[in-house]
Amino acid sequence: MEKVVILGTGPAGLTAAIYLARANMKPVVIEGTEPGGQLSLTTEVENFPGFIDGVMGPELIENMKKQAEKFGAEFRNGWVTGVDFSEKPYTLKVSGMDDMKTEALIISTGATAKMLNIPGEKENIGKGVSTCATCDGFFFRDKKVVIIGGGDSAMEEAGFLSKFASEVEIVHRRYELRASKIMQERAQENEKISWSLNKTPVKVVSENNKVTGLVVKNNETGEEEAIQTDGIFIAIGHHPNTEFLADQIQTDETGYIEVVPGTTETNIPGVYACGDVQDKKYRQAITAAGTGCMAALDVEKYLEGNVVQDWSQNL
Structure with a gap:
């Protein structure tokens, strides 16, 4: 039984992990099929604040991960193949491991740029x-x-x-x-x-x-x-990585998760979305990180008002 699980390790998920770990929420982060997201494929990043000479995308991601680990975030290899939001705690089906149960969930699985799939691309x-x-x-x-x-x-x-x-x-x-x-x-x-x-x-x-x-x-x-x-x-479009949700959460017609304006709240209580999976307009590392911070604060507020049961006592 977990307090909060974060899906994805792009700038949104990692920022959420840093904030929640510092709040002693002990977040568990599922790394996903492409750890680091699109930044892991980027060579030099020059528009992320604080790096005068730029920073390599993979290096930025690795440093954010180490920062989250420093404060107590736990990272697990794997990816979620299905969810069950019908009752609390929510159930996550994760490849290569037993089902996980969690009181709160942050979805930061990102969006993938559509590619041409031609030689040399x-x-x-x-x-x-x-x-x-x-x-x-x-x-x-x-x-x-x-x-x-x-x-x-x-x-x-x-x-x-x-x-x-x-x-x-x-x-x-x-x-x-x-x-x-x-x-x-x-x-x-x-x-x-x-x-x-x-x-x-x-x-x-x-x-x-x-x-x-x-x-x-x-x-x-x-x-x-x-x-x-x-x-x-x-520039032929992006598709959000939401297939595993199987229509169990409210999305727009193109599959992007819809959130309450000004928050990261979805239509499922205790489930939040941040980063490119809910943003088809800006799609920047810095805006993703910003919504990751928002999601962490939203989760913290949610859990403060909801008693998290220690399910280990029932085993």
Whole structure:
């Protein structure tokens, strides 16, 4: 029987663990299938406060974990495959271990960027391939970049990248864009933005551990061509990691957990959500960490008003 279990070890889950451990709540953290979340795939982070010269993503995560452990947080390897919120204490089915019961739960399982699944993509993440223009745009000052996607987020990121890059080329597999009319117009009016429409990305090209181009196929002719570029930004959407909840918690139409505005409370008492699993707008390490703090404080307040039974006495 646990007081509180935290699912996920990105900046949201780790911040919640630090706060709850310092409050002597003895949180148990389930590391998940991708410990560290998206930051573990990021090379240099320059926009996290306090690091003048930047910090490597994995290093930032490791330091946050050590900080949580220092105050008494317990980390366990595994991932939750199912939950039962029908009665308290709540039950978690965890891979490779017995079911867990907990009075409170923080869900910080994050969201995963949708990828193209083409050759050269995954191995070049952090070496020129990115899924976050806000995070990495600064590194491409006065360079040419390609952005893949046709929705509002792709147009928005293209506009952002144009502040740094010398040229931004938008690649989309259709002639028609999914973006709203106003977002399309803004992109079309931007002199730094060019277009490669009705073309499908085929392969990421790299040389000396650095992206140099993107091979695309013309969907009309079937011919392939290489677009020279210093960076490739993939903007085809994210999906929240909420499948294991099996509709037992309130989400929006795309699967993001809905919380009471200004809090991390879900529709299930004692269950809280923080980080990208409930945030499809900002998706930054610092905003995730902020909501992790909020979740910890919400849990602390919840547990203070609810007597946590010592189930070991009943064994």
